[in-house]
Amino acid sequence: QAVRDAQSHILASDETACVFGEDVAFGGVFRSTMGLESEYSRERVFNTPLSEQGLVGFGIGMAAMGHTAIAEVQFADYILPAYDQICNEAAKYNYRSGGQHTAGKLTIRAPCMGVGHGALYHSQSVEQLFVAVPGLKVVIPRSPIQAKGLLLASIRDPNPVIFLEPKILYRSSVEHVPIDDFTLPLSSAEVLTSGDDITLLSWGAPLYSCVEAANLLRNPPASIAKHVPESLRGANVEIIDLRTILPWDRETVTKSVMKTGRCVIVHEAPVTGGAGAEISAHLQSAAFLRLEAPIERIGGWDTPFPHVHETFYKPGSLRIVDALVRSLSY
Known part of the structure; x- marks a missing residue:
């Protein structure tokens, strides 16, 4: 619910914002986009083909055009097909153009870590794959309040952000999350x-x-x-x-x-x-x-x-x- 609310705040306040990914129009596997399509239209909340490389590349293009792009990779394990797009395009776009262009309005959400029954392809932690990539930010929250505040900060940050959500917390972590729009600082332990x-x-x-x-x-x-x-x-x-x-x-x-x-x-x-x-x-x-x-x-x-x-x-x-x-x- 906290992740869903953060995205709703952005969609309501930023008319260029779009949420897209595999099954997000149906609410997503973990229900973190539930009801967003009906609330904000299928032009702004929509499903993509099962192509992580494609949906991330699409998000880079949207961000380069000045739109706020919130892309969901259904499981962090599946982010690897998009690795080239993330590391060689999104992370480098600002640098290669001398600051003339940027993909900084791109945020990639992905559920990560073990959940109890995910096995090889639905349980991995992938943050270490991105720590050596200049131009990216990588964020992992511990709770609903942290998830909302850090996600809002990530979406508004001028750099592309990989936002990894520990999937076991979707169902096991409960907090009274403020309904207001708020952010928590990035790069601050x-x-x-x-x-x-x-x-x-x-x-x-x-x-x-x-x-x-x-x-x-x-x-x-x-x-x-x-x-x-x-x-x-x-x-x-x-x-x-x-x-x-x-x-x-x-x-x-x-x-x-x-x-x-x-x-x-x-x-x-x-x-x-x-x-x-x-x-x-x-x-x-x-x-x-x-x-x-x-x-x-x-x-x-x-x-x-x-x-x-x-x-x-x-x-x-x-x-x-x-x-x-x-x-x-x-």
Whole structure:
């Protein structure tokens, strides 16, 4: 509903805005465009052929003509056919024309991350595929309020934005979202819980596992109590939601790690080549003399997303607690 409302605000206030993608006229797979076609007409909210390359290319053309283009890729897993259009056209259009032309009014929405039964082709996290592409912004919200505010900011940003929506939150996350039009700042991380002993950094759905892990560290159940030394249970964990993955908020994260001396980075994408590797490399350089322990990265395993036992693949609270204990014990 929050995502739907954000798009409705744009359609109501910007007569050049269009929403399009696979099945969006019917409300979309996750109902995030429900009723928009009947409210704003089929000329402004419409289905496209099953061609991600085609619909993104169409969006680039619309944006280049000065229209606000909101394109939906039905699942983030399917964004790869559009990779050339995104990276070689949308991201570079402003640069190649010396600022004369831009595709900055293009926003690409795509559901991402595991949902419990999506298996190989409906569960992937793809943010790491775009972190090395200058000219793009990549945003991942953690909740309905964040989704609405960040999506509105993304659509109005003068750069093309990849807006990835953790699909498990469509049905499991509930908040009282303001009905008014509002934005939240891009490239600005949010400190959810202040702490002095260790920094726990994540984005999207894994943040909930991070919060649970911090609670388990403080009050471990009997089943894991022997693995959590009592001397570490009083540790103050600073939890940070990165929110924008590209360009990310280096200042807030670095300031936190300079204070705590320890850092655990959590993401659902595989660890190898993940966004956490770039963040870790920066922190090793910017905060090297303040580090009390090696930076820990917890993510998906280096395998395709599994058909079964999804919970063993995703970075759950127990794996995060283990990383917290390793870092605090170093």
